[in-house]
Amino acid sequence: MIAEELINQMIPPLKLYDTVEKALRWMDEFRVNELPVVGNRKYMGLATESHLIELNDRSQTLKDVQLEFSDVTVMHFQHFYDVMEAAIKNKIQVVPVLDEMQEYMGIITINDTLAAFGQMSALQGQGSILVLSMSERDYSLSHISRLIEEENTKILSAYVSPDELDPYNIKLTLKLNSTDLTRIIATLERFEYRITAQFQDGNNYDVGRDRLDMLFKYLDI
Incomplete structure (x- = not known):
C-alpha cells in the first residue's frame, strides 16, 4: 500500500494567510496536533499546536509564524511503512505527501497508517x-x-x-x-x-x- 492511497481527503491544508486562531480551531476539529500549511501548491511546513498555543496574538497570519518540519514529507509512491517511520521519528501525527513536482497532494494521519497496517x-x-x-x-x-x-x-x-x-x-x-x-x-x-x-x-x-x-x-x- 502506497502513500497516495492513504491520503486523508477530509483534512484540508491551511493557507499562509489563515490566522493562528483558525489553525487552532481546525486542529481541535480534526483532532490532530499539527496541520500542513500550503502556499502556491507548495508545502511550507507544519503549524503545530504546541507552538501556536503559546502565541498571544491569535489574529496574526501563519505567514508570520514559524512553521516546523518543512523537510519532513513522503513522495506519493512510497510505501506506508515510510509514512509510519516519518511520523514516529519526528513525533508528529500527520505526514504530508508530495508529487513528482514537489507539490502538495495531502496528508496521512497516524490513524490512517494504523488502518493500512490492519488491512x-x-x-x-x-x-x-x-x-x-x-x-x-x-x-x-x-x-x-x-x-x-x-x-x-x-x-x-x-x-x-x-x-x-x-x-x-x-x-x-x-x-x-x-x-x-x-x-x-x-x-x-x-x-x-x-x-x-x-x-x-x-x-x-x-x-x-x-x-x-x-x-x-x-x-x-
Missing part, C-alpha cells in the same frame, strides 16, 4: 510471514522460491525494503501459504540466509512487529 493482506488469513536479511548481491528471489517450493510451500507475496539495522543489506518479506515454517527456516539457514522475523499461528512476532511496537509506544497505547 495489509500479508497480515490476514491463513499462512505465515517470513523476513530475511541479506546483502543485495545475494538476493535471488528465484533461488529462494525454489528452496521454499521444495518444502511444498508457495510464496503468496514478496516485498523488498532497506534493512534499517544494516544499510548494506536489504530485507525480503515473504507471505507464505504454510503455517509451519520449521523446515523452511532450516533449509534457508542451511543456505546461509539470515531469518530476522517470522509470524505464524501461535507466534507473537511478525514482519511489522518492530514498527508496530514503535508506533504503539509513540501513541502510548
Whole structure:
C-alpha cells in the first residue's frame, strides 16, 4: 500500500494567510496536533499546536509564524511503512505527501497508517510471514522460491525494503501459504540466509512487529 492511497481527503491544508486562531480551531476539529500549511501548491511546513498555543496574538497570519518540519514529507509512491517511520521519528501525527513536482497532494494521519497496517493482506488469513536479511548481491528471489517450493510451500507475496539495522543489506518479506515454517527456516539457514522475523499461528512476532511496537509506544497505547 502506497502513500497516495492513504491520503486523508477530509483534512484540508491551511493557507499562509489563515490566522493562528483558525489553525487552532481546525486542529481541535480534526483532532490532530499539527496541520500542513500550503502556499502556491507548495508545502511550507507544519503549524503545530504546541507552538501556536503559546502565541498571544491569535489574529496574526501563519505567514508570520514559524512553521516546523518543512523537510519532513513522503513522495506519493512510497510505501506506508515510510509514512509510519516519518511520523514516529519526528513525533508528529500527520505526514504530508508530495508529487513528482514537489507539490502538495495531502496528508496521512497516524490513524490512517494504523488502518493500512490492519488491512495489509500479508497480515490476514491463513499462512505465515517470513523476513530475511541479506546483502543485495545475494538476493535471488528465484533461488529462494525454489528452496521454499521444495518444502511444498508457495510464496503468496514478496516485498523488498532497506534493512534499517544494516544499510548494506536489504530485507525480503515473504507471505507464505504454510503455517509451519520449521523446515523452511532450516533449509534457508542451511543456505546461509539470515531469518530476522517470522509470524505464524501461535507466534507473537511478525514482519511489522518492530514498527508496530514503535508506533504503539509513540501513541502510548
